[in-house]
Amino acid sequence: MSQHAAAAAGVRWDLSDLFASHDDPAIDATLTACRTRAEEFAARYRGTILVPGGPPPDHLLAAILEMEGIQADLERVGAFASLLYASDTSRPEFRDLRERVEQHLTEIGNLVLFFELEWLEVPEDAAAPLLDHPALAGYRHFLRQARQMRPHTLSEPEERLLNERDNTGPRAFGRLFTELTSSLSFPFRRDGREERLTLSEILALSHEADRDLRRRAHETLFEVLERHALILTFVYDTLVQDHLTIDRLRRFPHPMAARHVANEIDAEAVERMLAATERNFGEAQRYFRVKARLLDLPRLALYDQYAPIGAELPRATFDRARQLVLEAFEVFSPAFAAAARQFFERRWIDAELRPGKQDGAFCASPSPLLHPYVLCNHTGNLRDVMTLAHELGHGVHGWLARAQTLFNYDTPLTTAETASVFGEFVVFDHLLSAESDPRVQLALLCGKIEDTCATVYRQAVLTRFEQAVFARRPAGRFTADAVCRLWLDANRPYYGDAVEFTEAYRWGWSYIPHFIHSRFYCYSYVFGELLVLSLYRRYKEEGAAFVRKYLGLLEAGGSDSPEALLRPLGVDFHDPAFWQKGFDEIHALVDRAEALAASLAQPASPAGAKPDAG
Numbered sequence: 285m286s287q288h289a290a291a292a293a294g295v296r297w298d299l300s301d302l303f304a305s306h307d308d309p310a311i312d313a314t315l316t317a318c319r320t321r322a323e324e325f326a327a328r329y330r331g332t333i334l335v336p337g338g339p340p341p342d343h344l345l346a347a348i349l350e351m352e353g354i355q356a357d358l359e360r361v362g363a364f365a366s367l368l369y370a371s372d373t374s375r376p377e378f379r380d381l382r383e384r385v386e387q388h389l390t391e392i393g394n395l396v397l398f399f400e401l402e403w404l405e406v407p408e409d410a411a412a413p414l415l416d417h418p419a420l421a422g423y424r425h426f427l428r429q430a431r432q433m434r435p436h437t438l439s440e441p442e443e444r445l446l447n448e449r450d451n452t453g454p455r456a457f458g459r460l461f462t463e464l465t466s467s468l469s470f471p472f473r474r475d476g477r478e479e480r481l482t483l484s485e486i487l488a489l490s491h492e493a494d495r496d497l498r499r500r501a502h503e504t505l506f507e508v509l510e511r512h513a514l515i516l517t518f519v520y521d522t523l524v525q526d527h528l529t530i531d532r533l534r535r536f537p538h539p540m541a542a543r544h545v546a547n548e549i550d551a552e553a554v555e556r557m558l559a560a561t562e563r564n565f566g567e568a569q570r571y572f573r574v575k576a577r578l579l580d581l582p583r584l585a586l587y588d589q590y591a592p593i594g595a596e597l598p599r600a601t602f603d604r605a606r607q608l609v610l611e612a613f614e615v616f617s618p619a620f621a622a623a624a625r626q627f628f629e630r631r632w633i634d635a636e637l638r639p640g641k642q643d644g645a646f647c648a649s650p651s652p653l654l655h656p657y658v659l660c661n662h663t664g665n666l667r668d669v670m671t672l673a674h675e676l677g678h679g680v681h682g683w684l685a686r687a688q689t690l691f692n693y694d695t696p697l698t699t700a701e702t703a704s705v706f707g708e709f710v711v712f713d714h715l716l717s718a719e720s721d722p723r724v725q726l727a728l729l730c731g732k733i734e735d736t737c738a739t740v741y742r743q744a745v746l747t748r749f750e751q752a753v754f755a756r757r758p759a760g761r762f763t764a765d766a767v768c769r770l771w772l773d774a775n776r777p778y779y780g781d782a783v784e785f786t787e788a789y790r791w792g793w794s795y796i797p798h799f800i801h802s803r804f805y806c807y808s809y810v811f812g813e814l815l816v817l818s819l820y821r822r823y824k825e826e827g828a829a830f831v832r833k834y835l836g837l838l839e840a841g842g843s844d845s846p847e848a849l850l851r852p853l854g855v856d857f858h859d860p861a862f863w864q865k866g867f868d869e870i871h872a873l874v875d876r877a878e879a880l881a882a883s884l885a886q887p888a889s890p891a892g893a894k895p896d897a898g
């Protein structure tokens with residue numbers, strides 16, 4: 285612990301360019317000013333957008349600019365409250381600030397809600413000339429994207445009612461899930477001592493070298509979850525039914541439709557991508573067989589998937605991690621590296637381990653008028669270096685897109701992970717080429733392939749599972765057993781006969797937060813990873829010409845649809861061959877691992893378990 289804690293000691297972000305402290309009077313002054321502006325906005329614009337023939341273009345533009353200005357000020361307060369809370373979740377005054385700010389944001393949001401609703405009600409023939417008007421060119425995508433919700437929006441009182449009721453409805457079930465899973469305690473015996481582990485601690489044991497320990501961790505995880513089957517099933521079942529009800533009220537044609545609108549992608553492209561993923565399950569199974577040979581097992585079990593393969597990966601202090609990431613970025617593009625360097629020099633990053641600090645890692649890019657912030661928990665292993673590369677990729681994206689206005693800044697989920705996953709690839713490649721020990725090279729490759737499997741194949745499995753659940757729910761309330769069966773059915777085609785199932789694994793669905801908090805989120809991971817795999821191949825082929833186009837993509841932020849922004853890079857995700865390119869890259873990685881493994885293979889030990897004939 286102390287060695288880990290020292291890995292990034294003192295690396296804390298500086299939030300003082302947002303506000304001075306949690307009790308800075310400027311916070312309340314900003315909220316009050318925003319509320320006044322929102323009330324004035326409502327007094328000035330209510331009833332002036334939905335008018336016969338549509339509003340005059342300059343009137344509509346003035347309204348958008350005013351709303352964007354209010355929103356930008358709110359982002360500053362919202363970002364400060366949530367970053368401060370993330371930096372120490374145990375401080376009641378930080379939690380209070382965050383809750384108070386959220387309440388204000390909902391109320392102020394409700395004051396200006398009419399604007400979007402009026403715009404949606406403007407008939408097509410009046411809206412079309414506005415969408416083409418040069419004065420509104422900077423907001424064309426924003427205005428057009430908002431209208432995608434036209435057939436699915438309810439009246440203003442209904443929308444307000446849903447907003448308010450959601451806090452004690454679906455969001456309350458979400459909180460119950462979070463509070464239950466984060467309060468779980470897993471009894472685990474290790475080194476002769478009985479420990480109580482948290483969910484993330486017991487999950488982390490899947491990376492341990494000791495097979496018996498991994499198996500016991502796997503069993504304990506699901507044993508404890510099974511004890512809460514009643515609540516976990518009830519919560520999930522309720523949220524699925526709630527989603528179906530809202531879909532019916534909003535007239536969405538199928539359960540994924542709302543997500544597709546937000547992601548700016550159509551059902552056909554998503555289905556094509558999932559089908560391509562399923563056609564390539566064999567690639568993952570080939571890797572599982574390679575890994576079984578490396579671990580000297582006849583066949584992998586589920587709990588062997590993330591086992592280390594022997595070689596010690598080098599450790600990296602935070603300084604070393606910074607150096608590695610910046611070196612790699614520099615090779616890719618000096619501009620990319622320069623943008624990343626600021627995070628360290630200007631203290632936009634919080635990396636040290638502290639009690640009370642939020643787990644995991646994220647990058648927040650609240651507004652183009654501010655700058656992004658990165659949070660991570662650097663323990664000093666090589667995975668942390670990849671996490672740093674990932675979050676800095678997001679950070680550089682947020683920085684490069686700052687010439688966009690707030691309403692053109694954020695990208696949808698489908699492309700939100702482009703820069704981050706790309707950043708990981710750049711660093712992975714750099715580490716691999718700098719490494720001379722073939723054992724470490726193999727460990728790096730296996731780590732990359734396993735991450736890719738978890739991001740591509742597994743997320744497609746999760747999506748198929750959700751589809752099956754939603755298709756079955758209209759027939760009646762779920763029993764835990766029925767959910768478990770659908771879960772196993774969705775997993776079987778992926779693992780095939782390459783991985784041995786366990787009895788306990790039927791509870792594998794029960795702790796996954798995405799099913800609860802953001803349904804049908806998971807296919808965005810598949811999209812992002814496959815997109816980056818094929819972009820990375822293009823970078824290898826085209827070099828500097830690609831880098832220019834790529835930086836242009838990041839600078840464009842969310843100013844147009846993913847389809848339009850990706851076109852200059854030669855990406856057409858309606859082309860069936862496009863998805864296959866990503867799998868060709870995975871194939872090449874597995875080939876490389878297989879060849880390296882074969883060249884390192886030791887002579888067979890006569891008594892040991894031997895690889896199967898396949």
Ligand SMILES: [Zn+2]
Nearest residue numbers: 674678701704
């Ligand atoms: Zn990310």
